[in-house]
Amino acid sequence: MSTNILQKYIRKMEKLRIDRARGAAPNKPLLLLAVIERIEQGQIPENKIVLSPELAEAFLKYWSKLTDRKPNIAMPFFHLKSEGFWHLHPNPGYETALGVASQLKTASRIREVIAYASFDDELFLLLTDTHDREVIRQTLVNTYFADFKQVIESLITEKQQIDKYRRSLLRQVKHTFSSLQPLAQIKTEKPIRTAGFRRAIMRIYNYTCAVCQLYVLTLDGESITEAAHIIPFKVSGNNDVRNGISLCQLHHWSFDRGLISVDRNYKVIVSELMLERGPTEWTLTTLRDKPILLPEHDEFYPAQDALAWHREEILRR
Ligand SMILES: [Zn+2]
Structure with a gap:
């Protein structure tokens, strides 16, 4: 790509029209940072940017480092179009709604009206x-x-480390599963490990509880499901995705x-201790x-060794 084109967009990025009123964090650059992060992670392979919960979550992470005010990703997602390099593509039937900014103030309304945004192709x-x-x-x-340079840069680095760790977990399934991994060999820091494991499991199970198939994902990327270890991490030191399963909070607790x-046939066992006691045990x-809900690819299925361990050591009979 010619340096002229890069220079042209650098100048445009330096001159974004920003609403600095009332202590608001600069919306548009934060959205651009979130989109750049998603492109870097390979999550936006073509020039179509959907207002997904994952994009909202990425935006929210930056936002919360800068201000306590309530974030609203709908604002920059819509208003970035005035910069000339960000184009909005309406869903069929919503062509005229695009012109009315006052109607596009919430993420759910944006998702209803706008199919996706795109950059200039050269950008x-x-x-x-x-x-x-x-x-x-x-x-x-x-x-x-400029005043938050360190905060923003360390957040970017942390997100890159989490994604790198997530990718390393996915590569691990090429090797035979081993239940226990020496804790001494773990070099990645705990917050990175926890976030990377969670992210890997959530994507594999699409934020759905493997047991009851509950799916609740808010528009800002909050989910009711958690990444559970089959053999607890403190026992196994094992963040292999085959030692993981996505469970809602009730079923994580119960598991x-x-x-x-x-x-061994991936069907739910309910402890005998739970049978026919109390009015709500039916849950x-x-x-x-x-x-149970299984991953799309069998290489990510829960490991039989881990499930056997759970039945032996954890299941109450
Ligand atoms: Zn559940």
């Missing part, structure tokens, strides 16, 4: 290039977050306490013998 190309993307990111950080488990007992 998107720049953003897919490691070097040019970094130059643009630095321009945004230096121009709009960790041995009230439910999973048999667990109706799950008995139901097949």
